[in-house]
Amino acid sequence: GSGEVVYETTRWDARRCCRDDSFLGLRFPATDIPRQTRELFMKNTLRFVYNVLGKDHALYPSRIEGEMGEAKKYTDLSMCRLRGSSHMHLEYLRNMNVTSTLVIAIIVNKRLWGLYAFHGYRHPIRPTARTRFLCEMASVMTSMVMESLTRTNDAARLMDLDQTLCNLQDMNIIDYMGNPFYRKQIMELLDVNLIAFRKTEENGNVHIHTYSDKGDSKDQVDISPAVFDCLCDSYGQVCKDYGVVFIDETNNPALDSLHTLAFFQFRCDVNSLDVVLSRNAMVELVEWGGNPEKTLESDGTLSPRSSF
Numbered sequence: 001g002s003g004e005v006v007y008e009t010t011r012w013d014a015r016r017c018c019r020d021d022s023f024l025g026l027r028f029p030a031t032d033i034p035r036q037t038r039e040l041f042m043k044n045t046l047r048f049v050y051n052v053l054g055k056d057h058a059l060y061p062s063r064i065e066g067e068m069g070e071a072k073k074y075t076d077l078s079m080c081r082l083r084g085s086s087h088m089h090l091e092y093l094r095n096m097n098v099t100s101t102l103v104i105a106i107i108v109n110k111r112l113w114g115l116y117a118f119h120g121y122r123h124p125i126r127p128t129a130r131t132r133f134l135c136e137m138a139s140v141m142t143s144m145v146m147e148s149l150t151r152t153n154d155a156a157r158l159m160d161l162d163q164t165l166c167n168l169q170d171m172n173i174i175d176y177m178g179n180p181f182y183r184k185q186i187m188e189l190l191d192v193n194l195i196a197f198r199k200t201e202e203n204g205n206v207h208i209h210t211y212s213d214k215g216d217s218k219d220q221v222d223i224s225p226a227v228f229d230c231l232c233d234s235y236g237q238v239c240k241d242y243g244v245v246f247i248d249e250t251n252n253p254a255l256d257s258l259h260t261l262a263f264f265q266f267r268c269d270v271n272s273l274d275v276v277l278s279r280n281a282m283v284e285l286v287e288w289g290g291n292p293e294k295t296l297e298s299d300g301t302l303s304p305r306s307s308f
Helices: 035-043 087-095 129-170 173-178 180-190 225-242
Strands: 046-049 100-108 111-120 194-200 206-212 244-247 260-267 272-279
Touching: 035 100, 035 111, 046 129, 100 129, 111 129, 129 173, 129 180, 173 180, 173 194, 173 206, 180 194, 194 225, 206 225, 225 244, 225 260, 225 272
Parallel strands: none
Antiparallel strands: 046 100, 100 111, 194 206, 194 272, 244 260, 260 272
């Protein structure tokens, strides 16, 4: 997804001599780091460009013989830190007036979680082996701390879930949700604002129960039978195949004012239970880096931003 600059520091004279703007707090779209770049960061976590204005040199030979009679293939430079950079990335840096850069990936749970980015603005900088080693160690330590925090949070969540399941074994689901303490606990655990059940008995009687984090206030949303009918008609087969279906920011008028949904079903010989989990939409004010209305160049390309 998109990323936000959460920390920034500059040398004492950089603001006065190089640039007086700031990246701190700005959000950048996921497309600023293409999929191929993310995959490379997973293999080779450190990347530096000595001179953004420097000249690239052709690789010789550009292709090597394949194995077992295969056709020639391009040399894989994924693990080479001296390889040339994408011309779009270099243009990106030049537009920012960067002369040299060093970037280290922060990998958490086998995914690209963040980046340490160091930019030079005056002259080309060649980081020493010691500097690169220390930067990589800082990245590794950050990854270890974040993975530890993630595991701690996941373990606590699993313990709460296990306790909730134990309580559900001893209580009827309707009685459980009728208890304000348990209702608040399970909503916080599932991170939802509304839980609704439709129970169909053997004799055909249908009962709908709706619970929200607003308790018994007048603002509580009651789920109508039409909502359950719409979900069953649209996603019933998906639930049979996969167990649960997630519906994000639906605009279906039949779903009333519901936003992000999770819908699943329980079926037995005599009774059935349809369950809806809903989370309210959240509005967040985001300050994007660059102009989101940027137009294409005359040749149809989109030039990287030159100002943040």
